[in-house]
Amino acid sequence: MSAALDRILRGKEICVCAGAGGVGKTTTSAAIAMGMAARGKRCAVLTIDPAKRLANSLGLSELGNEATQVGAERFAAAGLEMKGELWAMMLDAKRTFDDLVEAYAPDTRSRDRILENRIYRELSNAVAGSQEYMAMEKLYELHAEGTYDLLVLDTPPTRNALDFLDAPERLSRFLDSRSLQFFLKPGRTGLKVFGRGTGLLFAALKRVTGVDLLQDLSEFFQAFGDLAEGFNERAVRVSKLLSDPRSTFVLVTSPQRDSIDEAVFFNRRLRERNMPFGGVVVNRMHTEAGSRSSNGALGDDLASVLDEALAQRVARNFEDYRALAERDHENVTRLAAELKGEPLIIVPYLDDDVHDVAGLAVMNEHLFA
Ligand SMILES: Nc1ncnc2c1ncn2[C@@H]1O[C@H](COP(=O)(O)OP(=O)(O)OP(=O)(O)O)[C@@H](O)[C@H]1O
Numbered sequence: 001m002s003a004a005l006d007r008i009l010r011g012k013e014i015c016v017c018a019g020a021g022g023v024g025k026t027t028t029s030a031a032i033a034m035g036m037a038a039r040g041k042r043c044a045v046l047t048i049d050p051a052k053r054l055a056n057s058l059g060l061s062e063l064g065n066e067a068t069q070v071g072a073e074r075f076a077a078a079g080l081e082m083k084g085e086l087w088a089m090m091l092d093a094k095r096t097f098d099d100l101v102e103a104y105a106p107d108t109r110s111r112d113r114i115l116e117n118r119i120y121r122e123l124s125n126a127v128a129g130s131q132e133y134m135a136m137e138k139l140y141e142l143h144a145e146g147t148y149d150l151l152v153l154d155t156p157p158t159r160n161a162l163d164f165l166d167a168p169e170r171l172s173r174f175l176d177s178r179s180l181q182f183f184l185k186p187g188r189t190g191l192k193v194f195g196r197g198t199g200l201l202f203a204a205l206k207r208v209t210g211v212d213l214l215q216d217l218s219e220f221f222q223a224f225g226d227l228a229e230g231f232n233e234r235a236v237r238v239s240k241l242l243s244d245p246r247s248t249f250v251l252v253t254s255p256q257r258d259s260i261d262e263a264v265f266f267n268r269r270l271r272e273r274n275m276p277f278g279g280v281v282v283n284r285m286h287t288e289a290g291s292r293s294s295n296g297a298l299g300d301d302l303a304s305v306l307d308e309a310l311a312q313r314v315a316r317n318f319e320d321y322r323a324l325a326e327r328d329h330e331n332v333t334r335l336a337a338e339l340k341g342e343p344l345i346i347v348p349y350l351d352d353d354v355h356d357v358a359g360l361a362v363m364n365e366h367l368f369a
């Protein structure tokens with residue numbers, strides 16, 4: 001079944017665009033937010049790492065966690081009527097993490113101790129899923145503030161769309177993990193875990209490098225202990241918000257087999273968890289073009305207007321494209337069967353990269369058809 005996005009998003013306050021790497025999540029998120037804003041909503045798109053040209057055209061020239069309004073003149077230039085407001089924000093995961101530490105640290109001294117800590121700096125960049133998690137944190141915060149009618153969340157380029165869904169749980173698990181708890185109680189067992197040999201190694205390291213790693217570690221785990229609980233509670237609340245009926249997941253996929261397989265899997269997982277599923281956007285689809293004349297016949301037709309070698313090349317290109325279109329069509333048919341009537345929206349492979357408001361407008365003709 002096909003359905004336009006305005007129908008999928010009716011009554012929704014949060015739309016999460018998830019999907020595998022490179023399928024068009026960032027572009028789709030921006031287009032959705034723009035489309036709903038044009039229809040009168042106050043929308044914000046929380047985007048992650050957009051292509052530079054897209055960022056520029058949304059007015060996101062600097063990195064920052066602040067929302068920027070996309071000026072009306074940009075829409076007017078693209079011949080668009082904007083009834084609402086479009087705001088864009090480029091998420092900076094590390095900064096969000098730091099803001100959280102600030103919010104939960106009991107006092108400024110422990111805050112600074114954490115932020116300056118070498119281990120923290122590594123960890124906040126590297127905790128598995130921290131980027132996904134931070135994106136959702138920001139989403140949670142903005143939703144609680146209630147400034148926007150609709151928040152559209154772009155998700156980071158994960159290997160796997162499910163990584164995103166699991167992020168809050170993964171962070172909770174990490175915070176609950178026995179190994180972390182072990183460190184968080186330095187009184188009893190604490191850093192003795194390193195034993196004499198390791199102690200000597202750290203001492204040697206300190207002499208040579210001047211870096212007191214042991215001190216860093218011990219400070220980090222002491223300070224982090226105070227935060228762990230706050231983080232954990234938030235992770236639970238973020239998860240709740242995402243399964244709320246006011247939220248919806250839109251899955252973006254390419255029409256390629258692997259990507260479709262993943263979409264099918266993702267859809268099942270959402271259903272298992274009773275998460276709100278809005279529908280699938282199949283992006284960059286090769287759509288059927290021209291008549292179904294056989295290769296030879298097309299070559300003959302072309303030969304009457306082009307020289308023969310060129311005619312053959314054009315005909316071959318055309319056939320290649322048609323094979324792609326056929327393959328895409330088969331994959332999407334398989335997906336549609338799996339979706340059992342849930343919304344499926346197709347966006348064709350556009351001639352140009354989508355890097356400005358005009359490009360987003362073209363995309364919207366398909367998303368909101
Ligand atoms: N329908 C389309 N037709 C043509 N080009 C497209 C289309 N959709 C997206 N693109 C282009 O494909 C590229 C990748 O899109 P995008 O950055 O949105 O993907 P992504 O899923 O966010 O990637 P990542 O996982 O790396 O964040 C961009 O250059 C974008 O302009």
Ligand SMILES: [Mg+2]
Pocket residue numbers: 025026027048049050154155156157
């Ligand atoms: Mg992206």
